[in-house]
Amino acid sequence: MxxxxxxxxxxxxxxxxxxxxxxxxxxxxxxxxxxxxxxxxxxxxxxxxxxxxxxxxxxxxxxxxxxxxxxxxxxxxxxxxxxxxxxxxxxxxxxxxxxxxxxxxxxxxxxxxxxxxxxxxxxxxxxxxxxxxxxxxxxxxxxxxxxxxxxxxxxxxxxxxxxxxxxxxxxxxxxxxxxxxxxxxVSRMQHRGTARRRVVLVAGEDALPESGATVTAGGKPIGTLGSVAGAQGLAIVRIDKVGDALAHGQPLAAGSVPVLLGLPAWTGLSFPEEPAEEAHQL
The missing domain is CATH 3.30.1360.120 (Probable tRNA modification gtpase trme; domain 1)
Structure with a gap:
C-alpha cells in the first residue's frame, strides 16, 4: 500500500x-x-x-x-x-x-x-x-x-x-x-468491573443506516451506530444486553437493518453469557 x-x-x-x-x-x-x-x-x-x-x-x-x-x-x-x-x-x-x-x-x-x-x-x-x-x-x-x-x-x-x-x-x-x-x-470502573459499554463490529444484512442510528436487541435500545461503510460499521453498545439477546434468540438491528455484532478478537472480550446485574456507569 x-x-x-x-x-x-x-x-x-x-x-x-x-x-x-x-x-x-x-x-x-x-x-x-x-x-x-x-x-x-x-x-x-x-x-x-x-x-x-x-x-x-x-x-x-x-x-x-x-x-x-x-x-x-x-x-x-x-x-x-x-x-x-x-x-x-x-x-x-x-x-x-x-x-x-x-x-x-x-x-x-x-x-x-x-x-x-x-x-x-x-x-x-x-x-x-x-x-x-x-x-x-x-x-x-x-x-x-x-x-x-x-x-x-x-x-x-x-x-x-x-x-x-x-x-x-x-x-x-x-x-x-x-x-x-x-x-x-476510571480506576473505580476498572477495579469494580462496571464497564458495560464497548465498541463492537457491526455487519448488516443490507447497507447500514447513517451514523447515529439506534442499535436494538429485541426491539429495545442498547447503543448507537458510529462509523459506517456499506454493510460494515462500528457501534458502542451495552455488551451485557447483547449477551442476553443472544442467549434468548432475540434479533439485533441497526435502525431497521438486521445485524450481527462482534467484539474485536484482539481485545479478548466476549459477550456475557449470564444476564449482568444492572451496573450504573460511574
Whole structure:
C-alpha cells in the first residue's frame, strides 16, 4: 500500500522542560511507557471521567507531538494552555498535520499501537504535504476491521468513558502512572468491573443506516451506530444486553437493518453469557 494522505488532522507540539510532567498529569496515556517511533492513543477526560478530547501522541525532538482532529484542535490547545499556568512548556498549533498512512517502514514513520494490537500494522508520518492520494476510505476500512472508534464519527465529546472505546486495552489508558484528570473514576470502573459499554463490529444484512442510528436487541435500545461503510460499521453498545439477546434468540438491528455484532478478537472480550446485574456507569 503506498503512502496516502489523511486530511482534517492537526498537530499540537508540546516542548520545554516541563512538557512531559505537565502532560503526564493530564492525559490518560502513560508517557513513561511511550518510546520513540511509537504512536499511542490518548484522551483528556472531564473530572467525571468522560472523554473530552481524543488524540494520538508521539515523542518528538524536545517534547511531544499530539495528532488530533482539526475540529478539536483549537479547543484542545486552549484547554492545555489553561492547565499550563507557569510551567516551562511551549504549545504550538500546526493546523495541517500533513499526516499520511502507509505500510512502508522508513525514516520518520511511526507505528500506531492501536493497529499493532489488532494485528494490522499501520504506520503514520507527518511530512506528507506532497502526497496527493486520499487515504480516507482506506483508513475508515482499517478502523472498521480493527474496531477503532474516534471522536466525531463514533461518539460525541463527553459521551463515553475510556473503557467504552477500548482505551483500557489498546495502550491509551494507564492505571499505574498516578493521578490525571478523571483518573479516580476510571480506576473505580476498572477495579469494580462496571464497564458495560464497548465498541463492537457491526455487519448488516443490507447497507447500514447513517451514523447515529439506534442499535436494538429485541426491539429495545442498547447503543448507537458510529462509523459506517456499506454493510460494515462500528457501534458502542451495552455488551451485557447483547449477551442476553443472544442467549434468548432475540434479533439485533441497526435502525431497521438486521445485524450481527462482534467484539474485536484482539481485545479478548466476549459477550456475557449470564444476564449482568444492572451496573450504573460511574
Amino acid at each position: 503506498p503512502w496516502m494522505r489523511l486530511a482534517d488532522r492537526a498537530l499540537i507540539h508540546a516542548t520545554g522542560a516541563d512538557a512531559e510532567s505537565l502532560l503526564q498529569g493530564l492525559v490518560t496515556t502513560d508517557l513513561g511507557q511511550l518510546v520513540v517511533g511509537e504512536l499511542r492513543a490518548g484522551a483528556l477526560l472531564t473530572p467525571q471521567g468522560k472523554v473530552l478530547f481524543d488524540f494520538l501522541i508521539s515523542r518528538s525532538d524536545g517534547g511531544f507531538c499530539i495528532d488530533i482532529a482539526t475540529s478539536q484542535a483549537d479547543a484542545f490547545l486552549k484547554r492545555l494552555t489553561m492547565y499550563k499556568l507557569r510551567a516551562a512548556v511551549n504549545l504550538t498549533l500546526q493546523p495541517d498535520a500533513a499526516a499520511a498512512i502507509g505500510l512502508e517502514r522508513e525514516d520518520g514513520a511511526l507505528s500506531d499501537v492501536r493497529f499493532e494490537k489488532a494485528g494490522m500494522p499501520l504506520l503514520r508520518r507527518y511530512d506528507a504535504s506532497t502526497i496527493e492520494a486520499d487515504g480516507a476510505e482506506i483508513y475508515l476500512s482499517a478502523r472498521l476491521a480493527a474496531g477503532i472508534a474516534e471522536c466525531g464519527p463514533d461518539y460525541p465529546p463527553q459521551d463515553v468513558f475510556p473503557h467504552d472505546i477500548l482505551l483500557d486495552l489498546n495502550g491509551g489508558l494507564s492505571f499505574k502512572k498516578g493521578c490525571y484528570v478523571g483518573q479516580e473514576v
